[in-house]
Amino acid sequence: MLVGALQEGGCHPGEKLAERFGTSTRTIRSDVVRLRVLGFAIASTPGPRGEYRLTRGRNMPPLSLDDDEAVAAAVGLAVVAGTADPASPIAGGAFDAAAARALAKLESFLPERLHRRTAVECGRIQPLLSLAPTVDAAMLVTVTQAIAARFLLRWTAKTRDGLVRAAFFEPYRLLFRHPNWYVAGFDRRHHAWTLQRLDDVDAAGASRRRFDPRPLPPGRRDDLIPHVYHAWHDAELRVHAPLRDLEDAVRHQEAEVDALGADDFLVRIRGTHRHALLMRLALHGIEFRVVSPPALVDECRRLAEHLSRAAG
Template structure:
């Protein structure tokens, strides 16, 4: 017979795997007598586990959710953090997704109703990737607000800051009206996938740049994400984008619909009738500057400064090559211009 402590843990584990357990079945699984099972159930009750007796021909036991989590005492934020960690464990690449899902089920069963409701409202999709840098931290309160809107299918209003805008640049920020559909983790960052009502198109928004507004809007009927697979949709949208070290943003004097047809990697959003905000990445700043030129349209660099410097350097080089810049090296007359 196992020692009492080991037997109690085994009993608790069994009680968490199904709703009702007949006493005889527990005794058989633990290889003890029904009387020992009754004593062990009493010991667990003394420790604070709410185990109810189930009436019936055979009798049995049920582990009910209680007012606390003995001996694990979580506050609300810790419970939410645990749920986030377990729900996104598949994205670590460690092959623990199934075990994490079972662990979340086990913990949830002994949570009080108040915490279970919060955990159930947290719907996220974890997209695995093999490389990338940790991103800015998302505010847990914003995550919960977004997940609640996703769960309730309520239109969100929020401010979304631009990628490289100065804090005081109000023109670079915008208020969005979005039907939220999924919270997604990608490359150490959180994204909201939703249908932008003003742009009539699917968009992804960095959660660390979102400031929700209250109250939320009316309820909506959820749409199907393109391809009906949010993980595949996000992976296609960002394929190779976050792995490249140099990223820049421009305002391109072309409609977003026209640019998106030729954009393999990057993010494009409307910025006016004939303008769009374009974010691209590359392995070098010079390569990024050259990539913008392929659209054959005027543009303004939003940032960062390294990107701005690369554009200026490339402009001088092209002007020199066309004979429109400074005189070629060695072509000095020594006289004054005239």
């Protein structure tokens, strides 16, 4: 109980703690000593009116959770353990495995009533993260060897219409952005830098034709993916909405916000999914006007016409 009180944060007078738990200040001091032995870092002020405060120590001490906190922690760990997120930086990409170990430790202490609650809550939740699309390891080796040897890369891929497309490609770099593998380079057919998702490629092979690497466009050496990813765009919007609503709508975007007045903002957004951006703003009831680019204005018109037809 004392641990739970200290975990609420702030300073706690010894007299108040003794009154809260129906004991004496001497007992509170003795309990604090025992908690320090267990690894809790507890700061205190001396004297009969001394106060106690839980601080950050060097090691992870035992935690005290109430019923709701224990169930929430277990459900959160269960969700993460089921995602198999390869983009995680923890344990070499094994964050899901770490979550599974932590969940096993927590469940060993949960009483039966909390086990049942956890099972019910887990059944209501569908993890949003998913396994990355499968890419043949041999294809990754082929791509990296072509990059190292400066060989043209030739591949075939099926379009959405089922047509087979072949391309000659000057591969520059192999990239991973969860959950997909990409190869960045120069497409000779279209004479443009581009990014190709490898799970969309049916077959790939390095030719014996070498190429001389061409310089990347100026200012793009540290920002390759946004430059070559064809769907990347910059948008500038004039937004009329409370700041809290605006923050809610663009929290998943890279955005710069300039305040022009009360509930009046100029927002510069970087993103890859225009329709998702427009729908998010609309669904949040946010009044906005597209400043640039003109193509986004056309997107708004097409989306409005589509929704109008859907509404009959």
